[in-house]
Amino acid sequence: MKTFKSGGVHPPEYKDLSKGAALERMPAPSVVVLPVSQHTGAPSRPVVGKGDKVSKGQVVAEANGFVSVPVHASVSGVVVAVEQRPMQNGAVCDHIVIQSDGLDNWAEGTGVKREWRDMGLEKIRAAVRDAGVVGLGGAAFPTHVKLSPPADRPIDTLILNGIECEPFLTCDYRMMLERARGIAEGLRIMMKALGVNRAIVGVESNKQDAFEKMRDTVWADEGVRIELLKVKYPQGAEKQLIEALTGRQVPPGRLPLDVGVVVQNVSTAYAVYDAVVEARPLVERPVTVTGDGVARPANLIVPIGALIKDVLVRQGLDPKTKKVVLGGPMMGIALPNLDFPVVKGTSGILAFKKMPDFMPGPCIRCGRCIAVCPLRGMAAEMIKAIEAGEVERYEELHVLDCMECGTCTFECPSRRPIVHYIKKAKAEYAAWKAKKK
Amino acid sequence: MEGKEEMSDTILENKLIVGPAPHLGTKDSIPRIMWSVNAALLPALFVGFMNFGWYAMLVVVVSIAVAIASEAAAQRFRGVPITVNDGSAVLTGLLLAMCLPPNVPLYIPAVGSAFAIIIAKHAFGGLGCNIWNPALAGRAFLLAAYSGSIVMPQWPILKQAFRGSILGVDAVTMATPCLVLKDAPLAFFGKYSLGRLFLGAIPGSIGETSALALILGASYLVVKKYVNWRLPLSYILTVMALAALLPQAGDSGGTISIWAGTLTVGAALARALAHALSGGLMIGAFFMATDMVTSPLTSKGQAIYGAGCGVLVALIRLYGGYPEGVCYSILIMNTVVWLIDRFTAPNFFGAGRHAAKNA
Numbered sequence: 001m002k003t004f005k006s007g008g009v010h011p012p013e014y015k016d017l018s019k020g021a022a023l024e025r026m027p028a029p030s031v032v033v034l035p036v037s038q039h040t041g042a043p044s045r046p047v048v049g050k051g052d053k054v055s056k057g058q059v060v061a062e063a064n065g066f067v068s069v070p071v072h073a074s075v076s077g078v079v080v081a082v083e084q085r086p087m088q089n090g091a092v093c094d095h096i097v098i099q100s101d102g103l104d105n106w107a108e109g110t111g112v113k114r115e116w117r118d119m120g121l122e123k124i125r126a127a128v129r130d131a132g133v134v135g136l137g138g139a140a141f142p143t144h145v146k147l148s149p150p151a152d153r154p155i156d157t158l159i160l161n162g163i164e165c166e167p168f169l170t171c172d173y174r175m176m177l178e179r180a181r182g183i184a185e186g187l188r189i190m191m192k193a194l195g196v197n198r199a200i201v202g203v204e205s206n207k208q209d210a211f212e213k214m215r216d217t218v219w220a221d222e223g224v225r226i227e228l229l230k231v232k233y234p235q236g237a238e239k240q241l242i243e244a245l246t247g248r249q250v251p252p253g254r255l256p257l258d259v260g261v262v263v264q265n266v267s268t269a270y271a272v273y274d275a276v277v278e279a280r281p282l283v284e285r286p287v288t289v290t291g292d293g294v295a296r297p298a299n300l301i302v303p304i305g306a307l308i309k310d311v312l313v314r315q316g317l318d319p320k321t322k323k324v325v326l327g328g329p330m331m332g333i334a335l336p337n338l339d340f341p342v343v344k345g346t347s348g349i350l351a352f353k354k355m356p357d358f359m360p361g362p363c364i365r366c367g368r369c370i371a372v373c374p375l376r377g378m379a380a381e382m383i384k385a386i387e388a389g390e391v392e393r394y395e396e397l398h399v400l401d402c403m404e405c406g407t408c409t410f411e412c413p414s415r416r417p418i419v420h421y422i423k424k425a426k427a428e429y430a431a432w433k434a435k436k437k
Numbered sequence: 438m439e440g441k442e443e444m445s446d447t448i449l450e451n452k453l454i455v456g457p458a459p460h461l462g463t464k465d466s467i468p469r470i471m472w473s474v475n476a477a478l479l480p481a482l483f484v485g486f487m488n489f490g491w492y493a494m495l496v497v498v499v500s501i502a503v504a505i506a507s508e509a510a511a512q513r514f515r516g517v518p519i520t521v522n523d524g525s526a527v528l529t530g531l532l533l534a535m536c537l538p539p540n541v542p543l544y545i546p547a548v549g550s551a552f553a554i555i556i557a558k559h560a561f562g563g564l565g566c567n568i569w570n571p572a573l574a575g576r577a578f579l580l581a582a583y584s585g586s587i588v589m590p591q592w593p594i595l596k597q598a599f600r601g602s603i604l605g606v607d608a609v610t611m612a613t614p615c616l617v618l619k620d621a622p623l624a625f626f627g628k629y630s631l632g633r634l635f636l637g638a639i640p641g642s643i644g645e646t647s648a649l650a651l652i653l654g655a656s657y658l659v660v661k662k663y664v665n666w667r668l669p670l671s672y673i674l675t676v677m678a679l680a681a682l683l684p685q686a687g688d689s690g691g692t693i694s695i696w697a698g699t700l701t702v703g704a705a706l707a708r709a710l711a712h713a714l715s716g717g718l719m720i721g722a723f724f725m726a727t728d729m730v731t732s733p734l735t736s737k738g739q740a741i742y743g744a745g746c747g748v749l750v751a752l753i754r755l756y757g758g759y760p761e762g763v764c765y766s767i768l769i770m771n772t773v774v775w776l777i778d779r780f781t782a783p784n785f786f787g788a789g790r791h792a793a794k795n796a
Contacts, residue, residue: 011459356462364565365731377785377786381734381782409459414565415466
């Protein structure tokens with residue numbers, strides 16, 4: 001079984017908590033909050049105002065440039081506010097607040113089936129963009145951009161990412177098990193949009209049944225290969241997955257398309273199918289709700305904009321919960337409160353009652369952070385330079401090329417917040433570079 | 438609607454903990470590593486007890502006690518949290534005692550431990566910041582300050598307190614294997630059988646004599662990945678190779694010479710084993726050179742570092758003024774660790790050679 005070459009760790013998986021829970025649609029909450037900046041790229045522009053009536057699937061904020069996507073109402077109801085609020089990452093942007101009327105009336109034109117084989121490339125890309133589809137693995141990069149590679153960089157392989165290497169998360173797994181046909185259709189649509197006749201679906205060996213399901217759903221004569229990979233974190237990282245499946249290495253600062261590859265997440269493939277064939281915009285997404293802080297761990301189809309507290313309370317939130325993480329435990333953000341909405345990039349909501357209690361100690365130079373770094377970075381040396389404020393060395397030490405997967409920090413016996421240091425150092429470097437100019 | 442959004446505070450009993458990702462971590466910790474290394478030294482310590490009796494254990498106790506006291510005092514003085522229960526001061530004290538002769542006066546381990554902790558460790562910034570292995574720095578200091586008590590096994594003081602050996606080793610008057618190797622290498626195997634050497638029923642420092650016990654403890658650390666096997670292996674193999682092949686004192690009679698082609702495989706092997714099993718090489722290679730703080734960061738760096746230590750040991754033992762070179766070999770290589778780290782940085786993912794291959 002293949003895997004990526006350098007580094008990696010095996011964190012405890014905790015997937016058993018929720019892997020048996022079938023996908024379940026969360027009914028429309030009374031209120032949804034839609035930030036205009038849920039994707040990587042330019043924030044969308046609000047096109048509704050307070051008091052406007054909206055239907056489900058209606059555009060409430062339009063794309064603002066090529067690397068941008070529209071935002072759609074995820075419930076039908078009334079816009080009660082368009083206001084600036086902080087997002088989970090601390091940045092402030094416009095948020096459109098919609099009070100649901102409980103009817104879930106779809107906007108006109110949604111749900112009208114289309115035959116994608118009759119659609120041209122541009123029409124497919126436009127359908128994906130207009131549906132607001134972004135990468136659902138976490139980075140939330142607009143999908144139509146990845147489906148529009150520049151002419152000078154030919155793509156020969158589409159990789160479908162079914163790795164889900166973050167502990168606790170199981171929603172991609174459930175999607176593969178329950179919605180394999182939609183995913184396969186999305187895959188075919190994307191192969192057409194990219195003009196490739198080769199695709200590889202990567203699934204880790206801890207999801208044997210999902211692997212079999214995908215294998216039985218797509219056919220080898222379509223140029224699609226399903227590959228079972230050895231479990232190792234962070235195999236779901238684009239560069240690691242590309243290396244594991246094709247042997248190609250994406251150089252620092254470059255993109256997968258520089259080595260002829262585009263990577264899309266399995267749930268994104270389903271969203272593409274939904275957008276192109278079902279003509280349904282991205283108004284909901286699969287989210288794993290789990291941890292010892294919820295009574296009923298689940299894989300929910302959650303309306304985008306649903307508040308975290310509404311989702312957690314629905315699954316039986318324990319009042320003794322001490323930490324709530326958005327995303328997986330390796331890269332997710334710990335929330336200061338539960339008033340943030342589920343956005344397009346939210347793959348998991350983890351509630352923890354028991355958190356290990358530890359204090360960071362000094363670096364004892366054990367070198368494990370280096371041994372496990374999937375990018376072969378010298379983490380210990382980076383931190384030494386960062387602590388000494390040697391900004392001019394950040395580039396040669398590849399501080400800026402760190403993908404913040406958390407592997408080093410997970411492995412550190414001294415619990416040093418290495419990734420946190422590196423994130424701060426990147427900002428410091430940007431400021432230093434700007435000043436130098 | 439606003440009412441609903443204010444609810445968050447009332448849902449939970451406590452304020453949420455925020456902190457940077459990842460929110461999971463290894464179960465390993467500094468105390469776990471340090472105490473494991475301490476535990477891994479116990480077999481060798483036991484052989485030390487069998488060999489040299491209760492007095493040797495008293496040396497160990499004094500060394501550890503002073504190490505703990507020095508650590509607490511230094512940390513108090515520096516105004517940093519006192520972390521004596523993390524096992525690292527205990528380890529320094531234990532290691533220092535294990536490379537002292539079994540019959541030193543008790544002020545020797547006391548002074549050595551204090552120097553190791555206060556000067557070699559805390560003067561440089563405490564755990565993680567020291568350049569030299571504290572225990573070895575302490576030993577080197579003692580060697581310079583009280584050479585009579587340390588190098589020579591025939592030290593005169595406190596003989597009456599020495600209880601003697603269960604294994605039948607005359608640790609007080611018998612020459613150590615290293616000394617024999619230095620002065621009369623041809624007589625070596627006449628004095629010590631291979632079995633005795635391997636088991637450790639020989640004179641020497643308290644914890645260095647038993648290759649078997651040291652390898653046993655070290656294997657546990659290798660399995661736990663607290664020790665990278667490449668380091669001790671490259672260290673020991675380098676010493677063995679050089680000891681086998683380099684011309685040395687015993688060759689002078691002209692009967693054995695690699696240059697004249699009269700060095701037989703058997704003789705070469707005998708020399709290699711004699712050097713591998715004598716003196717502090719085993720404890721040095723497995724427990725001293727592998728100190729995480731003072732050894733290189735990468736596997737490749739550790740292999741190079743081990744080989745460097747090996748070369749220095751061979752040169753000191755075969756041509757230097759001392760019968761033993763393990764302590765200095767490691768201290769000298771400690772000094773160049775930063776240089777090794779710089780030149781053994783791994784090739785970043787997709788950069789350099791790999792990038793060219795992709796193109």
